[in-house]
Amino acid sequence: MHELSIAIQIVEIVEEEAAKVEAESITRLELDIGLLSGVERDALEFAMEEAIRGSLLEKTQIVYNFIKAVMVCEECCNEFNTDDYFNSCPYCNSLKTIFIKGKELNIKSIEILKQ
Amino acid sequence: MCGTCGCGEDEHITYRNPNNPDSHLHEHSHFHGDKEHSHAHHHEHDHSHPHSHDHSHDYLLKPGGGALNSQTIQLQRKILSKNDLLAERNRGHFEALNIVAFNLVSSPGSGKTAVLERTILEKGSDFNCYVIEGDQQTMNDAERIKSAGAPVIQINTGNGCHLDALMVNKAMKDLKLPENSTLFIENVGNLVCPALFDLGETKRVVIISVTEGEDKPAKYPTMFETAQLCLINKTDLLPYLDFDLEKFRQIATQVNHHIEFIEISAKTGEGFNQWYEWIVKHRLSETD
Structure with missing residues (x-):
């Protein structure tokens, strides 16, 4: 259950960034979360509800972009979608595949109000 | 980086030296101010969260009449960037002093401490071993390492389920690592959370014992995906178990085709020469 520490990190980073531009409030927060990032979707959403309490993000609209995993084959450079770690390349059957999408844990953007 | 996962609070993290258990009690400084202690539970919750909130835009007008823009x-910032930055600082420190650091991860009871004990007893002075021990509670592992003969700092994470780069940063300062030393960081026994937290280590070593199921890499893929070496421990028990080594290797390779394997027994010492060769290889590559 590391999702709460991740949620707390999100709130800290967003509050810092909002302070840098002297934002009065944060209206929207967009997160990119890879489906194989090691973060459980429901647990993160639940942890965020706790983490934003009493913060600048309490009334912020939070948009989660859950990103499907894409792998590329090291042998034949074929790209393919996957839901897990065990897919071999559908083109050449090699197991030498690496993730190019699906591992994201990023704060994409914030929408703020300022003077 | 807040070192807690779910229900921990940073003040509960302690750093202790078994030679002087009372003098090394540090409180862990934390970034999140006076955030309330909150208990998180992994729970079934089947409703989705659109998180929409219907708001009128009247509030764009301030009471004084001045409009807000x-x-x-666009931030595009990694959520774990604070931990990653600190981890890079640790890595820089290790590089400057020509230290190799290994992050040892596994489920509880697979033999991390036993592997370290034998390594220190047999190669403690050759490798100049230093150890950071991570556990939720107790000094037990630090006492074992101390008896084996290596300087050690015990981090007790309280309720936290992993070590993070800040904890390692503080502990390694207490250890006063000399040049050309080898640092073993024994992470909290957990195959889930430690996978996400870079500590600045040179290499990550996952340990599995043959008393566990051979499908562990399938169940906890992130951990096996992020490790460079897999030590398969307790091989002396293989005759009594149904553990299928080949099947295990095959599943682990599916998750991470770059992972190396060494079969060892911390009890009999079988396979340890190979483990030492692997350490030497990385100590040499650090020197180059």
């Missing part, structure tokens, strides 16, 4: 800022 809406602005979108």
Whole structure:
């Protein structure tokens, strides 16, 4: 259950960034979360509800972009979608595949109000 | 980086030296101010969260009449960037002093401490071993390492389920690592959370014992995906178990085709020469 520490990190980073531009409030927060990032979707959403309490993000609209995993084959450079770690390349059957999408844990953007 | 996962609070993290258990009690400084202690439970919750909130835009007008401007800022910032930055600082420190650092991860009871004990007893002075021990509670592992003969700092994470780069940063300062030393960081026994937290280590070593199921890499893929070496421990028990080594290797390779394997027994010492060769290889590559 590391999702709460991740949620707390999100709130800290967003509050810092909002302070840098002297934002009065944060209206929207967009997160990119890879489906194989090691973060459980429901647990993160639940942890965020706790983490934003009493913060600048309490009334912020939070948009989660859950990103499907894409792998590329090291042998034949074929790209393919996957839901897990065990897919071999559908083109050449090699197991030498690496993730190019699906591992994201990023704060994409914030929408703020300022003077 | 807040070192807690779920229900921990940073003040509960302690750093202790078994030679002087009372003098090394540090409180862990934390970034999140006076955030309330909150208990998180993994629970079934089947409703989705659109998180929409219908708001009128009247509030764009301040009471004084001055309008607020809406602005979108593209951050593209990694959520774990604070931990990653600190981890890079640790890595820089290790590089400057020509230290190799290994992050040992596994489920509880697979033999991390036993592997370290034998390594220290047999190669403690050759490798100049230093150890950071991570556990939720107790000094037990630090006492074992101390008896084996290596300087050690015990981090007790309280309720936290992993070590993070800040904890390692503080502990390694207490250890006063000399040049050309080898640092073993024994992470909290957990195959889930430690996978996400870079500590600045040179290499990550996952340990599995043959008393566990051979499908562990399938169940906890992130951990096996992020490790460079897999030590398969307790091989002396293989005759009594149904553990299928080949099947295990095959599943682990599916998750991470770059992972190396060494079969060892911390009890009999079988396979340890190979483990030492692997350490030497990385100590040499650090020197180059």
